[in-house]
Amino acid sequence: MTFLKSISDIHLDILKEVGNIGAGHAATALSTLLNKKIDMKVPSVRVVSFDEVMDLAGGPDNVVASVFLRIEGDAPGSMFFILPLPQAEKYIGQLTKNQSFSFAEEQDNELALSALQELGNILSGSYLSSLSDFTKLSLYPSVPALSIDMVGAVISFGLLELSQVSDYAIVIDTALDEEEAQLPDSVNGHFFLLPDPDSFHIIFSALGVRIDA
């Protein structure tokens, strides 16, 4: 974990602010889109093992809806917008005016999946563009891809770049919460930002902080 040795608390605080600004804009976008009040938790930045990354999203065999995109440009990385299935069903219902939508019965409903993909597209796009404004870095999102599957299978794909230099990841995690949501479990929507290893010093230096090697 050599690249992690030079990361201090100050650096982690900066990454927290990065998550704060990005996810704040995404939460506003979600709120506008659904015309609902959306709460955002204070982002957390953690240095965790790959297995712990899975646990942050409910464990490796927890089935979730996830929108994944690659960040290209000055500071490449991976980004996930992850929703528990009941919450994803609810959002699809609101966006497509089909309140009874369920993944179990309509797993091939193209309109529903497309609506969810577009939701992920809008949210991660607003996350990234605010990050780009803030850091003055060019960051381009790839077309997002949607998957309804196990957390482990989905997130391990975003860990591939990091896995070449380390067994640990720095995860910038922000949870979103619909204020009046009465969902049985407390797992909410999550944004995971996983910068590629070489992107950390680019982000820090864009914000005027050096990493002493």
Added chain:
Amino acid sequence: MHKTAEIIKVGIADMNIVMVPDLIRTTGLGSCVGVVLYDQVREIAGMAHIMLPDSSLSRAEPLNKAKFANTAIKELLNALVKTGARPAGIKAKIAGGAQMFQFAGSNDMMRIGTRNVEAVLQELKELRIPVIAQDVGGNSGRTIEFNPKTGLMQIKTVNKGNSEI
């Protein structure tokens, strides 16, 4: 004096060994490949959750051998033999190597599942370990569980239900 069967877990980029009556399991294989080596006569099995095809991709020290196809399988084989498996009786079953996301991009990482499977099969061939069964590719995540008593691997997927190889 019956021992209750336990399920030994294998994390991502991790490996472990199990003996009857215990079972061994890894959860949420996507592009990763789960490799099981087993000696059914001695009722021993080992499992590795492999993330990347080749350790030359690594820029990390020390090397986590369980992460790469070319290092994990040798390491697992050695550990099995040390635990009492007969080298000539060892067979393999593998699962995983899916492509979870469809991207148009040309990035080599996008087809990592296929590359992982190719690297695993190549390594098994070099070590002369017969591959008895495989369930690879596709675009679904898999959870696998192996029973060293029966030599069977149970595979669970979200969209396609359960199967056994």
